[in-house]
Amino acid sequence: MPDIKTKNVVKGTVKTIDKSAVAAERMKDAYIRTKDKAEHGVYSAEGSAEEYAADRISGCADTVTREAVRQFDKQGRRGVQSTKNNISKAKEHFRQRQAQKSIKTLERGEKTIKQTAKSTGKSTIKTAKGSVKTAQKTVKTAEQTARTAIKTSEQAAKVAQKTAQASAKAARTAALAAKATAKATVATIKAAAKATVAAVKAIIAGTKALISAIAAGGWVAVVIIIVVCLIALIVGSCFGIFFSGEDSGSSMTMQSVVQEINTDYQTQLDTTKTNISYDVLEMSGSRAVWPEVLAVYAVKTTTDPNNPQDVATMDASKKAILKDIFWQMNTISSRTETKTEEIITETDDGHGNIVETKTTVTRTYLYISVAHKTAGEMADKFGFNADQRKQLAELLAEENRSMWSAVLYGIYTEDGQIVSVALSQIGNVGGQPYWSWYGFDSRVEWCACFVSWAANECGYIDSGIIPKFAGCTNGVQWFKDRGQWIDNSATPSPGMIIFFDWNNKGSSGPQDGLSDHVGIVERVEDGIIYTIEGNSGDSCRENHYAVGHYEFLGYGVPAY
The missing domain is CATH 1.10.287 (Helix Hairpins)
Incomplete structure (x- = not known):
């Protein structure tokens, strides 16, 4: 006042x-x-x-x-x-x-002013107190609102975090599954370009003399003649094999014929095992790789002095020639042997003591062996001259590996290299090259050794793209630890590593969430996944399953 x-x-x-x-x-x-x-x-x-x-x-x-x-x-x-x-x-x-909140009173004579001031002051103070209380209530309300907002925000953050994690996982899965497909488009152009360059190199080398001879006739004539010669030479040369993946109107392609021959080969192996009674099966040997078979076929067919034919197209007569060369390069032999052996059986006598029982048994052993000839051996057999041997060497040059993958399997990507290597091993039996490479002195379950061997052939182990593993569970953990794992519901891409969890139906236990077997995804067509697996019936073979098959555990996704 x-x-x-x-x-x-x-x-x-x-x-x-x-x-x-x-x-x-x-x-x-x-x-x-x-x-x-x-x-x-x-x-x-x-x-x-x-x-x-x-x-x-x-x-x-x-x-x-x-x-x-x-x-x-x-x-x-x-x-x-x-x-x-x-x-x-x-x-x-x-x-x-x-x-300063210092209030003094006015003189006694000015009572009216004092009373008015006091009255006004009291009202002001009351109003102020009311305002303070209101403010305190407002603060409390604000605090409660803030706490509620914070709690809601925390809950929303948790939900957002979980959603983000799920989205990130789904994104990684989709990205990993789509990576090979994205690369395939670019690599297709590269493969086609390489094939064209290789063919053109050979053509140019063969037409230098022609160009020199007709150069005096004018550039127009030279260009026309060169174009005609290029087309004819591409179709008629051994390099035409790199363009044999397309159907030329006969409803046949190189891929379809190769798959047919592979099926015939596997059928012969299975028939041998089915028609002979045995107690123990032992398989050994390996089959000729397809690039060597096709290179021999290409040189022999295009340079045949009696009936030269192009290898850029496929028909029934050329398929017959290719089959004949394949079986000349690969042979399957079998024999049986009866052995009388002493078997030691260990049992418990019921008092904690192990008792050994010796039993003499007679067993029948079936030995299946696969043998093959190399391209060099076939050149000797067919009597190739120096020029033919040079063409054979050029076709099998290391830089053409990706083009062979395109011809044989329709694979145009760098990550398809492991598929190409694996497919080249189809028909190999016994697994000796793979488990011995790994370091084992005798046979083991070798499906993982096979995958590791194929990865090593591509340089993927040294570069850390695929691990070296002999146990399937170790391979699964390696990919999971690096976030390179997708579950069995996904549709894989060529080059992914497929892990199985067998339903053994009581023989050694049902599915337990652990991997029992491993292979390499070859391709996916019309909802069917094609794989190459080692130790499938003790051999390397192509198998197929429906997408999402219940015995799939999941896929390792190499960072090619």
Whole structure:
């Protein structure tokens, strides 16, 4: 409430305003009197002393009037400014006194002001207290709202995190599954370009003399002749084999014929095992790789002196030639042997002692052996000349490996290299090359050894793309540890590593979530997954399953 100093400032302001008002009132009266006296002479002519006197009076009246107005304005301005200053001082002082929260009482004589001030002060204080309480309630409400908002935000964050993790996992799965497909488009162009370059190199080498001979005939003639020769040479040369993957109208392609021959080969192996009774099966040997078979076929067919044919197309007669060469390069032989052996059986006598029992048994062993000839051996057999051997070497050059993959399996990607290597091993039996390479001295279950061997052939183990593993569970863990694993519901891409969890139906236990077998995904067509697996019936063979087959455990996704 106002104190004594504030009251004095207000009184001073009121007095100043009163003085200004009195002065103004006096000036107003003087102005009115002077004006009344001068009214009769303001417009009179100055033809006499009276007129002059009247004019002077009128002039004085004007002067007095102006002076009165000026004084009034001056005093009024001063009064107003003084009032403003006093009010500002009062406000400032009042604010200072309020800030210090020091309230003093006014003098007893000014009870009305005091009571009014007290009443006003009390109301203000009550209002302030109410405002404080309201503010406190508002703060509490805000705190509760904030806590609720924080709790909701935390819950939303957790949900968002889980959603983000699920989305990220799905994105990784989709990305991993789609990676090979994305690469395939680019690699297809590269493979086609390489094939064209290889063919053109051979053609250019063979047409240098022709160009030199006809150069004098003009550039137009040279160009026309070169184009015609290029087309004829591509189709007719041994390099035409790199363009044999397309159907030329006979409903046959190189891929379909190769698959047919592979099936015949596997059927012969299975027939041998089915038609002979045995107790123990032992298989050994390996089959000729397809690039060597096709290279021999291409050179022999295009350079046959009696009936040269192109190898860019496929028909029944050429299929017969290819089959004949395949079986000349591969042979399957079998024999049986009966052995009388002593078997030691260990049993528990019921008292914690192991008892060995020796039993003599007679067993029949079936030995199946696969043997093959190399391309060099076939060149000797067919009597290839120096030029034919040179063509054979050029076809089998290391830089053409990817083109063979395209011809044989329709594989155009770098990650298809392991598929190409694996497919070249189809028909190999016994697994000796794979488990012995791994470091074992005798036969083991060799499906993982086979996958590791194929990966090593591509340089993928040294580069850390695929692990070297002999146990399937170790391979699964390697891919899972690196986030390179997708489950069995996914559709895989060529080059992925497929892991199985067999349903053994009681023989050695049902599915247990652990991998029992492993292979390599070859391709996926019409909802069917084609695989190459080692140790499938103790041989390397192509198998196929429906997408999402219940015995799939999942897929390792190499970062090719």
